[in-house]
Amino acid sequence: MVKTATTQVWADHARSVLERAGHHRGGARDAVIDLLAAQRCALSALEIEDALRAADRRVGRASIYRVLELLAHHRLIQRIELGDAAARYELAAPDGDHHHHLLCERCHRVVPFNDPGLERSIERLSGRLGFAVAEHDVVLHGACAHCAR
Amino acid sequence: MVKTATTQVWADHARSVLERAGHHRGGARDAVIDLLAAQRCALSALEIEDALRAADRRVGRASIYRVLELLAHHRLIQRIELGDAAARYELAAPDGDHHHHLLCERCHRVVPFNDPGLERSIERLSGRLGFAVAEHDVVLHGACAHCAR
DNA sequence: TTGGGAGTGAGAACGAGTCCTATTCTATGG
DNA sequence: CCATAGAATAGGACTCGTTCTCACTCCCAA
CATH class of the missing domain: 1.10.10.10 (Winged helix-like DNA-binding domain superfamily/Winged helix DNA-binding domain)
Structure with missing residues (x-):
């Protein structure tokens, strides 16, 4: 190994x-x-x-x-x-860095991505709704950049 | 029925x-x-x-x-x-309205919520990354508003 | 009305995940 | 260093959600 x-x-x-x-x-x-x-x-x-x-x-x-x-x-x-x-x-990286996944419905590839804006949205939302969010998971379904054009 | x-x-x-x-x-x-x-x-x-x-x-x-x-x-x-x-x-409502779910780790309840900000983030992100997102799925894990306080 | 293809039902098969129990191993205190 | 109690492990049986198979039924266009 x-x-x-x-x-x-x-x-x-x-x-x-x-x-x-x-x-x-x-x-x-x-x-x-x-x-x-x-x-x-x-x-x-x-x-x-x-x-x-x-x-x-x-x-x-x-x-x-x-x-x-x-x-x-x-x-x-x-x-x-x-x-x-x-x-x-x-x-799970100790520095909290993480990513999410897009599942391409055409080529069936799993495409990882990360997006600070999305993370911020989730933080804001959990504060507003009173949740104590420990973890979150976002899965997109659709066409990846390669298949979409 | x-x-x-x-x-x-x-x-x-x-x-x-x-x-x-x-x-x-x-x-x-x-x-x-x-x-x-x-x-x-x-x-x-x-x-x-x-x-x-x-x-x-x-x-x-x-x-x-x-x-x-x-x-x-x-x-x-x-x-x-x-x-x-x-x-x-x-x-799936024809008008596109939908919600996501928080899974409370303490009381194990499923709490639905919706958040326009989150939706906007996902739209922006998919545009920027070139994805054609047909569907998305967000699951939060943590404590619900009731258990969090 | 009828032929052929779409839809259906029942149960077998499959596969991810859990449970059970005997056995092995780890850490602690004598 | 050894004994011991409790933690960790192996592996096989089992559960249960989901898929497959195939004979049968139903729908609908001709």
Whole structure:
């Protein structure tokens, strides 16, 4: 598994958050964290299982879901649903930077994008409505820039 | 089944759109359309099945999913996923009015809201990025106004 | 009226996610 | 360093929403 500086930072951060929360360490968890850290796009739980098996590091399915739930609970990853069957999981950068997704209905590509204006709108809105928004998820459906012209 | 003026409008609209698209009529489809028209909040496919059975109008499960897919394809309903297992389906008002949902992490209620500012942000953003956005879906996670204070 | 294609129903099949239980491992205090 | 309690894990059975299959029925244009 290749570890770049950035991914290592996230993995260490994740481990220390969990340790501080009083969790023991464990092999399955380490394997999942390392795998996630090395990804640059979202993975589903089953894809994680396959990837780990391919790397000769079998991890029980239940463990994978448990680890993902734990990481999501501590906001170390974000769970995203794009409408296809499986939920996907993506690193949540410690600096709060994140993006959303457009699902192209023609080429079926998933196009990530980010937009400060959108983030601001959501902040304003949650203040006005009295929500304490911890996370948000925006999915656009339509044609990507490539297919739209 | 009670039919108010508004719901009848939608049902008629839906049927004429499908007819113009070259679809034959059918009993299952009519039943699902009438049921949807009478709802004021989103239903899952299984809830639709149950409601129809309760109304003594059994409809095959496959037909329900087929009808929902067809209606969604013609943008007569919108499919929404709130992260729990089942997808839900909601009327898409012909006037384009729609709302989004906050999932309260404490009381687990689904709180609908709408926000013109948010809509404007999404329009601007899609123009800037070159997307042709046909539909969009915003899900907030956090605490609702009631739980937040 | 009739033929052919669209629509439908019932149940099997599928797949993501959860549950259960025995086993292994981690961290702590003696 | 060892014992121990409780946390973490494996893996397989299971649940349940969704899709598939295929025989059958119905709609509608000719």
